[in-house]
Every structure is written in C-alpha cells, then in structure tokens.
Amino acid sequence: xxxxxxxxxxxxxxxxxxxxxxxxxxxxxxxxxxxxxxxxxxxxxxxxxxxxxxxxxxxxxxxxxxxxxxxxxxxxxxxxxxxxxxxxxxxxxxxxxxxxxxxxxxxxxxxxxxxxxxxxxxxxxxxxxxxxxxxxxxxxxxxxxxxxxxxxxxxxxxxxxxxxxxxxxxxxxxxxxxxxxxxxxxxxxxxxxxxxxxxxxxxxxxxxxxxxxxxxxxxxxxxxxxxxxxxxxxxxxxxxxxxxxxxxxxxxxxxxxxxxxxxxxxxxxxxxxxxxxxxxxxxxxxxxxxxxxxxxxxxxxxxxxxxxxxxxxxxxxxxxxxxxxxxxxxxxxxxxxxxxxxxxxxxxxxxxxxxxxxxxxxxxxxxxxxxxxxxxxxxxxxxxxxxxxxxxxxxxxxxxxxxxxxxxxxxxxxxxxxxxxxxxxxxxxxxxxxxxxxxxxxxxxxxxxxxxxxxxxxxxxxxxxxxxxxx
Numbered sequence: 001x002x003x004x005x006x007x008x009x010x011x012x013x014x015x016x017x018x019x020x021x022x023x024x025x026x027x028x029x030x031x032x033x034x035x036x037x038x039x040x041x042x043x044x045x046x047x048x049x050x051x052x053x054x055x056x057x058x059x060x061x062x063x064x065x066x067x068x069x070x071x072x073x074x075x076x077x078x079x080x081x082x083x084x085x086x087x088x089x090x091x092x093x094x095x096x097x098x099x100x101x102x103x104x105x106x107x108x109x110x111x112x113x114x115x116x117x118x119x120x121x122x123x124x125x126x127x128x129x130x131x132x133x134x135x136x137x138x139x140x141x142x143x144x145x146x147x148x149x150x151x152x153x154x155x156x157x158x159x160x161x162x163x164x165x166x167x168x169x170x171x172x173x174x175x176x177x178x179x180x181x182x183x184x185x186x187x188x189x190x191x192x193x194x195x196x197x198x199x200x201x202x203x204x205x206x207x208x209x210x211x212x213x214x215x216x217x218x219x220x221x222x223x224x225x226x227x228x229x230x231x232x233x234x235x236x237x238x239x240x241x242x243x244x245x246x247x248x249x250x251x252x253x254x255x256x257x258x259x260x261x262x263x264x265x266x267x268x269x270x271x272x273x274x275x276x277x278x279x280x281x282x283x284x285x286x287x288x289x290x291x292x293x294x295x296x297x298x299x300x301x302x303x304x305x306x307x308x309x310x311x312x313x314x315x316x317x318x319x320x321x322x323x324x325x326x327x328x329x330x331x332x333x334x335x336x337x338x339x340x341x342x343x344x345x346x347x348x349x350x351x352x353x354x355x356x357x358x359x360x361x362x363x364x365x366x367x368x369x370x371x372x373x374x375x376x377x378x379x380x381x382x383x384x385x386x387x388x389x390x391x392x393x394x395x396x397x398x399x400x401x402x403x404x405x406x407x408x409x410x411x412x413x414x415x416x417x418x419x420x421x422x423x424x425x426x427x428x429x430x431x432x433x434x435x436x437x438x439x440x441x442x443x444x445x446x447x448x449x450x451x452x453x454x455x456x457x458x459x460x461x462x463x464x465x466x467x468x469x470x471x
Contacts, residue, residue, distance in 0.1 A: 018048060018051055018052065018063065019048075019063070019064070019065045019068060021041065021044050021045055021048060023065050024044045024048070024065055024068045024069060024072065025037075025040065025041060025044060027065050027066070027069050028040055028044070028069050028072060031069070031072060031073055031076065034076075035076050039076070040072060040076070043072050043075050043076055043079075044068070044072050046075075047068060047071050047072060047075065048068070051063055051068075085435070085436060086435050087099060087435060087436045087437070087438055088435055088436070088437045088438065088453065088455065088458075088459055089438060089452045090412070090437060090438060090439045090440075090448040090449055090450060090452065090453060091438055091439060091440045091449065092394060092395070092396040092397060092410060092412070092440060092447070092449030092451060093396070093397045093398075093399035094357065094360045094361055094396060094397070094398055094399055094451065094452060095298075095299055095300070095357065095398060095399040096399055097399070099438075100298075100305075101298040101299060101305070101399075102298045102299065102301070102302045102303060102304075102356070102357045103302075103356040103357065103360075104302075104303070104304060104337055104341070104356070105302070105340070105341060105344060105354055105355055105356060107340040107341075107343070107344065107354070108303065108304065108336075108337035108338075108340040108341050109337075110340075111336040111337055111339065111340045112333050112336055112337050114336070115332045115333060115336040116332075116333055120332055120336075122134050122137075122332045122335070134153075134329065134330075134332075134335060135151065135152050135153055135320070137335045137336070137339050138151070138153055138335055138338050138339050138342060139151045139152070141339060141342040141343065142308060142310050142342065143310065144346075145268050145283070145342060145345050146268055146282045146283045146286055146293070146310050147283050147286045147287060148286050148293070148310035148311050148312075149311065149312055149313040149316070150310070150311065150312070150313040150316035150317070151308060151309060151310040151311075151316065152309050152316055152319055152320045152325070153297075153306055153307070153308055153309070153329070153330050153334075153335065153338065154306070154307040154309065154325070154328040154329060154330065155305065155306060155307060155328055155329070155330050155334070156296065156298075156305055156306065156307045157262070157264050157266075157294055157295060157296040157307040157308075158193060158307070159307050159328040160294035160295075160307030160308065160309045161190075161193055161197075161262055161294050161307075162193050162196060162197050162324070162328070163197075163309065163319055163322060163324055163325060163328055164260055164292055164294060164309060164319060165193070165194060165197035165198075165199050165227075165260075166197040166198055166199075166322060166324055167318055167319045167322045167324075168224060168225050168258055168260070168292070168315065168318070168319070169197070169198075169199040169224035169225050170197065170198040170199060170224075171198060171199070172199050172200070172222055172223065172224025172225075173199065173200045173201075173202050173218075173220070173222045173223050173224065174194065174199050174200070174201060174202065174223070174224060174225055174226070174227050175202045175203075175204045175214070175215050175218035175219065175223065175226065175227075176190070176194075176201055176202070176203065176204065176227055176229065177204055177205045177210035177214070177228075177229075177242065177243070178203050178204065178205055178206055178207050178210070179205065179206070179207050179208060179209075179210055179231065179240075179242065180228065180229040180230075180231055181201075181203070181229075182229060182231055190229055199224060200222075202218050202223075204217075204218050208240045208241075209240060209241040209242075210241065210242055210243060211241060211243065212243050212247050212248075212251065214243075215243065215248065215251055216251060219251075219255055219257075223255070223257060224257060224258075225252070225257050225258040225259065225260055226248050226251065226252045226255075226257060226258075226259045226260070227259075227260045227261070227262070228243075228245060228248055228259075228260075228261045228262070228290075229262045229264075230261070230262060230263050230264060230265070230280050244288070245259075245261060245284075245285055245288035245289065245290060246288045246289055248289075249288055249289025249290060249291075250289065252289075252291070253289070258291040258292060258312075258315060259289060259290050259291050259292075260290065260291065260292045260293075260294070261285040261290035261292070261293045261294075262293070262294050262295075263280055263281075263282045263285050263293055263294070263295045264294075264295060264296055264299070265279060265280065265295065265296065265299050265300050266282070266295040266296040266297060266298075266299040266300050266301035266308070267279045267280060267281050267282065267295075267299075267300040267301070268281060268282050268283060268300075268301060268345065269281070269345065269348070269351075271300075271361075274352070274358070274361070274362045275362065276361055276362065276408070277406035279300065282295050282310070286310070286311070290311065291311050291312045291315055292309060292310070292311035292312065292315050292316070292319075293309070293310050293311055294307060294308065294309050295307075295308050295310075296308075297338055297341075300357065300398070301341065301357075302341055302355045302356065302357035302358060303337060303338045303341035303342070304333075304334045304337040304338055304341070305334070306330055306334050306338055307328075341355070356454075359454075360451060360452050360454075361398065361408065363410075363451055365393075365409045365410060365411060368410055368411040368412075368450050368451055369391070369393075369411040371411075371450050371453065371456065372391040372411045372412060372413055372450050373391055375413060375450070375456070375459070375460065376389055376390065376391050376413050378460055378463065379413060379415075379463060382463055382464060382466055382467060383415070383426075383466065383467070383470075384467065384470060386417055386418070386419075386422055387415055387416070387417050387422070387426065388415070388416045388417070389413060389414075389415050390413070390414055391411065391412070391413055391414070392411070392412065392413075392414045392447075393409065393410070393411055394410050394411065394412045394447060394449050395407035395408065395409060395410060396408045396409075396410040396449055396451045408451070410449050410450070410451045411449075411450060412447050412448050412449040412450050412451075413447070413448040413450070414445045414446070414447050414448075415445060415446040415447075415448070416444065416445045416446075420444065423441060423444070423445070423446050424441070425470060426446060426466075426470065427439065427441055427446055429466055429469035429470050430466070432469050433462050433463075433465060433466070433469070434462055434465075435458065435462060437459070437463075
C-alpha cells in the first residue's frame, strides 16, 4: 500500500466516525428552541460537509458531538449578527457621510420607536375616515420654518432635485452656470441628474464668472426654468462673479418661468449667532424669490436622510402628482423623525442642547481641550512605549457639503510612532474595538479629534482593551 492509499484509507476510517446529523440535532435542543429545527439542521449539514472535506485534505483529528454543537451555535450567532455597528467618530468631521451624517435627537428616536411598533395614520385621515396625505405630517412645519406656501418630502436631496426637474422641465432646457455643475458625492453629478430627469443642460458663463446676461442670452422657447445650485461642497475664490438669487428670480418672473434653488446643506437658521461661519439659509432663498427650493434633511438640519421640496403651492402640487413621487417617497419612520426634528426649531433657545448636530458644532474648544488632557493621560498609560501621545489643537470640519473651506477650532490627541506600520496597526486595533473608534491618519500621526466625543466613559472603558488587540 503506497503513502497516498494509506492516507485515503485513514481519512475514510475517520469519516465513518463523524457524528451523524441526527446525533448533533439530538444534542441541540436549546439551539432549535432559538433558531428552529429547519435552520439548525441546514447549518449542521453544512458544517459536517466541511468536516468531511477537511478530513480528506489533512486527515484531521476526529470531532465530537459537543464540538459540532458549539460550531453550529457559533455559526448561527455569527450569521445573525448585525452588520451595523455603532462607532465613535473622532475624525473631526461632524456630518460624516460614511457614518450616516446627522445623529438624531432623542425626540426623533422615540418617535421612530412609536411608529415602528404599531400601525399609524401615515396616509389615513382620522377626521373623515378617508385616505390622507403622508406629507401632512411635516408640511406645515416646513412652511412655518422656511416661509414657503407648501412642501413635499422625498428620500434625499438628489431625489428632490430629480423630481423637481422631471416635473417642471422634462423635454426642456435649463441654463446652469458652469461654476455650479457640482458633484454631490459618490460620483452623483448635477449634469447626470438633469439628464436622468429628462431635461437638457445648457452650460453658461465660465467656471469662475457668470453674469445675468449669460442667463438672459440662453433663454429661448424651450427654456423650462432657471436654476441656481449652491456649491456647498467646494468654493471658488479670487476673480469670481455669480448672479444673486434676487436677480435670477426677477429674470425668471419676467420670462414667465420658475426659478429653482438647490440649497443642499439644509440650513434653516443663522449659524453666525452661535459663532459659526455663515451658511446659506433656505428661508433666504424663498424670500429672495425662489419658486422652489430643495434641501437635505440629514445635513445641517440635523434630521434623518430625506429631501425636502418647498415653495409655491401650485408648483408643489404638480410635483406631488408626478408618478415618480411614489417611487421616491419616504416611509413613516423617516417622516416621524423629521417631524420631531423640525419641532425642535420652534424653541431656538433650547436648540443647542436638543439637537446633536448643533451641539457638536458649537462645543467650546476649551471644554474639548480639558477632555483631551484627561484622556491623553489614560491612553498614554495603556499604549505600548513605542507610541508617543500628546494633545494638540486641530481643526474640525462640518462635512457633507456644508461650508467646505470653513473649519472649526478643536482639540485632539495626536499619536506618533517611529514606524508607519505601528501607526497603521493602532488604527486597525481601534477599528476592532467593540465600538470601533475612527480617527484620521495624516502627516505621520494618528489624530483623534474629540469634538464629537459624547460618550467619554464608554470610550475610556473599551480603550483598556487596546493593548491586547495590538499583540
């Protein structure tokens, strides 16, 4: 008998001693109670097939029933584990698109729980026992806060712009300044959205300078509307010129066409009153004559992902009747959360404490510095001596297409090491914590900007595990 034949014979003998599916199932009562007989049986079969394959490949030791039951339980637990994880955002970007943008206030979270666990009057009019309109839950709030006649809600601002253009400009032309042909994010560009909406883009002006005459000369019988896109994710400086909203509104009115303004950042308050840089406000666009405005709900507004369309009632009614509206409409959870966020703006004096986005943005730098000083001492003791830890001033960003060149003074913890590989190992270890910690690696140092750290005790408790993850 040659060596290969002997190995094959040993593997065959080993396979005969593998416990059967029934043997494993008989010991899996508690697993069946939790996951059901069918699913436990399927997973058991898959694991036994893997064991048989492994025995053929390397003639591994025999496995017991107890071992197999543990493997079934581990596999089932892993399969049911949510792919979503809470993280600690220490990147210095307050509204981080990859992290879900705005953190919702408690009122919105409570509203989500209420409507999620019960049928609701989402589209049911309780007063006359007939069909209702889901926009009714938020429309008056939007109108009150931005000064519009009407409003409708979709699932994000890109959808809002798509719906508006498809309704008001399908098969028509829209002059747009070359300096406003922005990429919104994730490679979604204004020209692409316009094309999908069924209208034609007419580029006017130059990247840095566009004048009112550029719009006037572009208007013809096919022009459906005028549009201004706020370049909220970049800024052109130097020798520049752009046409003001009031001028465009007057020109549109003269030509008998609507004026649409995309105020993507979703800001509805004067941020300068909190010591923050001034940002375009939705209400100002309405006051300056915009017939329709679109903006995001999950950026500076501080709410759930949504796109809000506000403006003249006759135009909003047309937009609401577009068949695409059904495909783009939000669910009851989004509307419940958005409603509660909008209500918070009725009490401006309480807004900083109530709205997490604003609270993070206005945190006093001295407060952040004191937090950094105390945490630095703890981290320094927990990390191996190859790392150097110090506190330093830094700059936070608002993020998500808001105030792109304006930064906010902040404070953080800077960690350096002689080897770049050691820093990357630490960055990875932080991501492996039960609640991953995300900082930013830049200029040969790992910076943990503490502006958004509102769970200090939790952060410190789990940081104690970092040394084990580095070994």
